[in-house]
Amino acid sequence: MSDFTRRDFLKVTSTAAGGLMVGFPLMSLGVSKPFEANKTTGPEINAWLVIEPDETVLIRVAKAEMGQGVMTSLPMFIADELEADWRKIKVEYADVNRSALRGQLYGSMTTRESSSVSDSRMVMHMAGAEARERLIKAAAETWGVSPDECYADYGRVYQNGSAESLGYGAVAKLASEVSVANVRIKSPEYYSMLGLATPRLDVPAKVDGSAVYGIDVRVPDMVYATVLHNPVLGAGLQSMRFNAIRHMPGVIRALRLGDAVAVVAETFWQARKAADALPVYWKSNEGNKRFDDTIKREFFEEFSGDGEVMMREGNIVRLMDDAERTIESDYYVPYVAQVPLEPLNCTVHVQEERADVWVGHQDPEAVMDVVAQMTGLSPYKVFVHNCFIGGSFGRRSHLDFVIEATRIAMEIGRPVQMIWTREEDMRSGGYRPMSAMRFKAGFDVEKNMTVITNHSVTHSIAYDQDRNASGIDEASVQGLIDHPYDFPAYSFSHTRKNTHLKSWWWRSGGHSINAFAMECFVDELAAAAEQDPMDYRKFLLRDKPDYLRVLDLLERKSQYRKRRASNRTAVGMAMHKSYGTLVGVVTEVTVLADGGMQVDKITAVVDCGNVANPLTAEEQVEGGLLYGLSAALYGKLTVEAGRILEDNLDTYEVLRMDETPEVEIHWELSGGEHWGGLGEPATAVIAPAVCNALHKITGRRIRSLPVRDYYLTIR
């Protein structure tokens, strides 16, 4: 590797079509415990990075790694400005307490809404550029020359026209002491890392079992807990009989936690066995003992009212009356669960002077605050050790499981690792909201659409959190009120409709609900206008060149016009913009003779403006599509007498390898200053594309999810 030069590096990475990083020495600097501060001997150049005498560059990441690749993409911004040698990069999480003590030194450490890159990139650029200028100045001072005569490249500072150079490690100490002014970030044409497919720094630890997730934390003297919740949420606990389990091996305590019971034991299995054996008497809440058919009907009954009008243009009533023809369609999505593969867990140790929390969480600052509040400790005495996250998809931004673990730890006085069983994870979720939607449109005699109305009825996440919340929950209507189509006259209204179930964020939030209904109905509009869905969208978007570019490329790459081999196979399309990123999708779908269906292929075109790491970007789009596909095909929680029936992965089906279609991703990047999100936008757009394709084959509209309700099998 000694002759591995920068040029070779560029050649290898820029020709790599995802993962051809031959000879890339990844193993040495892998990270298993991102929360553990590295022992450093070198100076901190600024809050974001330390340079060690051996040239290692330690970069701090202030967002949570849950699979989306931030632990790699964010350091790329710093390394690029720093002109660092990427092989010397090491990462760790930024310190939550330090950030709190120093007025949010690391900015918001919340990871949400696909915003990690767009939120932090300017700060990352500046941190890298500032450090680079310091290193140049320090080297220049060492040589007794002007910084203007020096430049930085690949981990060293050079003098113009001279072979003289100094490694960053050699000048780091001085660099930490000098001052620099008027630091400028690079112009994009000089980027050396950004835009290059770069393997993830967290991969090595994730192939040898060494990556530490919350559930893997081991603390001396730790005990385990598991929790039972009333399967009818919100009904409460009557009593339990601890005496029945107190003599079971390892059992320590059983605790009442409001609506729940915690069983504490020496090992998790002992806790779980005891919890299974514990006689628990739940309170009954007749009002909550409801069935999803009833709940669904109540959502639809709201259509008899007008809802709260959010936006309106034109004389809707008159236009509807004057229409030659009107069409009306109702859409519906059930509650669905996030099902991160790592069940929810949290490890807490509360002591007199401090509390420690080991957890995989999207919002470590909120964890710190809530534990401080509960324990009465100063937030500065609450130490959150954020672990690798074994999937979140929104679920691990909720504090419910952190609060429970903290309550148990406060009672027990020893470090406690609380693990929800998969069954509790499924039954006590914060689910993607249920929603019903009614669309209506009018057409004139020439089949031109003249007016469209929409009334959405959706469970509000904000109202679950705060019963005093008023107004329309923006998350309920995202993707509707900001739709891009040029409708001549329209009205969009909304009704909030909560139930006893608990809703929460789900990858792509309200977009996945609203894009399903909207994009299916746009296909219905096209049919009523007797136009092809692709052509019709282009007509509605005729003044939006960014959209048209994506649709043109999508049409070409998906071979949209090509006649498919059989009349049992067809393509369907959808497009949706969310989190600053437009995704257009064409799916090729086959209806099988035996009453089943399969998705053969997905072609996606993405415009997120710019891409930091094309490798992880592609992974996010593919993963996002498949996550959405899983929910579109299977996602459904059945409410029976108030409880959720699907309590594990045998009854709650998810996508597996044999059902995974070929996925092809293309980029139509509009560039400029725009950096859209990538974790979620693809998730929102897949369901309507599948349903629109199925309609082309069968002539039947699918207006509710999941697709599994309409087909016997899914291949």
Place this chain on the structure above:
Amino acid sequence: MRLNVNDEDVEVDVDPDTPLLWVLRDHLNLTGTKYGCGIGACGACTVLMNGHPIRSCSTTAEASKGYNIQTIEGLSENASHPVQQAWIEGDVPQCGYCQSGMIMTAVALLNEKANPTDEEINDAMTNICRCGTYSRIRAAIRKVAQERAAS
């Protein structure tokens, strides 16, 4: 109770009905093997028993006696196993939680079938990945098979 894990005989003090998963994780501190569902549906807990993939959440300690149990930690030094290397080169993991189970399942598959067909890969790889890394897993398995065939 005496078990053989990663070529070592180990003594553990557990109830015989304790699932192997929890013996590995909570008694032997081999936390690379993961809990996902507890009913053998997701495959995150997959380990090898005499070379065959089993769901350790649904296999008791008692039933593991007398077999050679291999976990992700015992697969290689420094992730040097060809399947781990293919996973690294293919940038396979995202959140990574399912990948120990995926890798162990793939190792068993490739030991049994040098060059598995797509259908054989589907039949063997029934593990769940919520991040959607399936196509990269498939590509990594194919790569190992091809490299073996070439050498």
